[in-house]
Amino acid sequence: MxxxxxxxxxxSLESVRRCWTRWAGEYGITAEQFGRVELHGRTAAEVAADLLPAAVVPEAVARIEELEVEDVPNGGxxxxxxxxxxxxxxxxxxxxxxxxxxxxxxxxxxxxxxxxxxxxxxxxxxxxxxxxxxxxxxxxxxxxxxxxxxxxxxxxxxxxxxxxxxxxxxxxxxxxxxxxxxxxxxxxxxxxxxxxxxxxxxxxxxxxx
The missing domain is CATH 3.40.50.1000 (HAD superfamily/HAD-like)
Structure with a gap:
């Protein structure tokens, strides 16, 4: 199984919404751009690669991991x-x-x-x-x-x-x-x-x- x-x-939808909304704002991604990307069931690296230049992706992936891990105790x-x-x-x-x-x-x-x-x-x-x-x-x-x-x-x-x-x-x-x-x-x-x-x-x- x-x-x-x-x-x-x-x-984890509440946590995901909070963290990815903050992340998108930090990287200047508009709601329209973010809305076109399939988020669920994909790795953060794949999502970031769809939205950002390749040179920025490693840093952006580390940032969203940090945000999501820190958010776990917040009840989401x-x-x-x-x-x-x-x-x-x-x-x-x-x-x-x-x-x-x-x-x-x-x-x-x-x-x-x-x-x-x-x-x-x-x-x-x-x-x-x-x-x-x-x-x-x-x-x-x-x-x-x-x-x-x-x-x-x-x-x-x-x-x-x-x-x-x-x-x-x-x-x-x-x-x-x-x-x-x-x-x-x-x-x-x-x-x-x-x-x-x-x-x-x-x-x-x-x-x-």
Missing amino acids: LFDNDGTLVS VHLLPGTRDFLDALPADRWAVVTSATRRLAEARLGAVDIRPKVLICADDVTRGKPDPEPYLLAARELGVDPARCVVFEDAPAGLRAGRAAGMTTVALATTHQAAELTADLVVKDLSALSGLVTGEGMEISVRA
Whole structure:
């Protein structure tokens, strides 16, 4: 079971809005320019590269990481419905978190809600982020599992494309996008719609009545 973090396990929308709005202002990016860029499910480096000259990108990426990490204690991060119960039903060696955030930011947000995965794949660990399959393939390798036996849980189209490209089953959560915008093997509102059961052959996922 491979989970995206922001928008899948936790909601960080309040924090993201605060931090990226401040960041855009610092770098002279207009609301119109910022509105044309897809933010969710992508790395900060990719977003910055869409908006700024290449020479400025490293500094800008470091700045947004600093802003977002510092903002975590301000209460803009919380568990989404069903997250705790669903994760508690899984053996620790059967699931991982795969995020487009940096490790420093991912650990800060996960720590704020007391989620501590044994395997955490971040933007720092890969050369190509979502929608490339590399992050999910790396997570499967770290868990020692055939990618074809993995299930990806995502809220963003880019992440779902990554899961499909990795040859994995995909479950879309309509937490940040409308269900009609999401292409997956299964689409549900959030993890509270699902239950997990450990069996001798693996895990069974079912939709709650």
